[in-house]
Amino acid sequence: MNKRARNRLIGVTAIILVAAAAIMAAAAGTGGAYQRTVxxxxGQSEFAGERVKVSGEVIAGSWDRKADPMRFEIRDEKADSDAPTIKVEYSGGVPSTFGDGVVAVVTGNLSDDATLIMSDDMITKCPSKYESATSALSVASVLKAKKGVPxxxxxxxxxxxITDATERIRFKIVDENGTDEIPVEFTGALPEGMNDGMAVVIGGELGPDGIYTATEVALSDAEKK
Known part of the structure; x- marks a missing residue:
């Protein structure tokens, strides 16, 4: 092998080693776990006892905000209701966007029977939702309206x-004049990008206790950039 060919081989080998190191570093950054589906x-014994990273949709009604640590179930996004599910026991801080139907990416150790992930890391994916406020009532009008009516x-x-999913009251809204306020209960996922002072459009009903139980929450079209 001549000197030029040998130098070229050394260069190619170095590139391969650098690429391999980068892949290993990326894996280490996620606890050595590659993202998998539910x-x-x-139920797959080949992964039992291993650290896994799994993405799935939070099943509505599968979690209790008072439980510590939090437990919930996930299934693959947009899968049928009879699709495989897996339980998650999560011991970290709950993201404010957590809720029914949100896509959660959890990382943790899989139980010996491969039915439970004991997770210490979770991120949530919730797309921004926008809705027109044209037909929506003001806070003051809702407070004066009949209770229990959608x-x-x-x-x-x-x-x-704004609080996380472990709290009953997820956030409060106020009219532009700042005088009338309503606390909002919501078990779903808050829209991505929702922050203090933003205009939101909410569907649901006001209870006799003055708490608005929401079934949907969206950012107002006015918040579109």
Whole structure:
């Protein structure tokens, strides 16, 4: 082998080694776990006892905000209701966007029977949702309306009121004049990018206790950039 060919081989080998090191570093950054689907992992003994990273949709009603640590179930996004599911026991901080139907990416150790992930890391994926506030009532109007009747209301998110899914009251809204305020209960996922002072449009009903139980929450079209 001549000197030029040998130098070229050394260069190619160096590139391969650098690429391999980068892949290993990326894997280490996620605890050595590569992202898999629920169907890949649920009940699969080959992954039992291993650290896994799994993405799935939070099944509505599968979690209790008072439980510590939090437990919930996930199935593959847009899968049928009879698709495989897996339980998650999560011991970290709960993202404010966590809720029914949100896509959660959890990393943790899979139980020996491959039915439970004991997770210490979770991120959530929730697309931004927008809705027109044209037909929505003001906070003041909803407070005066009959309780227990489905309505649509718009208002501004009260600064510092956004909480995570472990709290009953997820946030509060106020009219633009700042005088009328409503606490909002919601078990779904808050829209991505929702922050203090933003205009939101909410569907649900106001209860006799003055708490608005929301079934859907969206950012107002006015918040589109």
């Amino acid at each position: 169907a890949d992992v649920a 309505t649509k209301v718009t208002g501004l998110v009260v600064a510092g009121s």
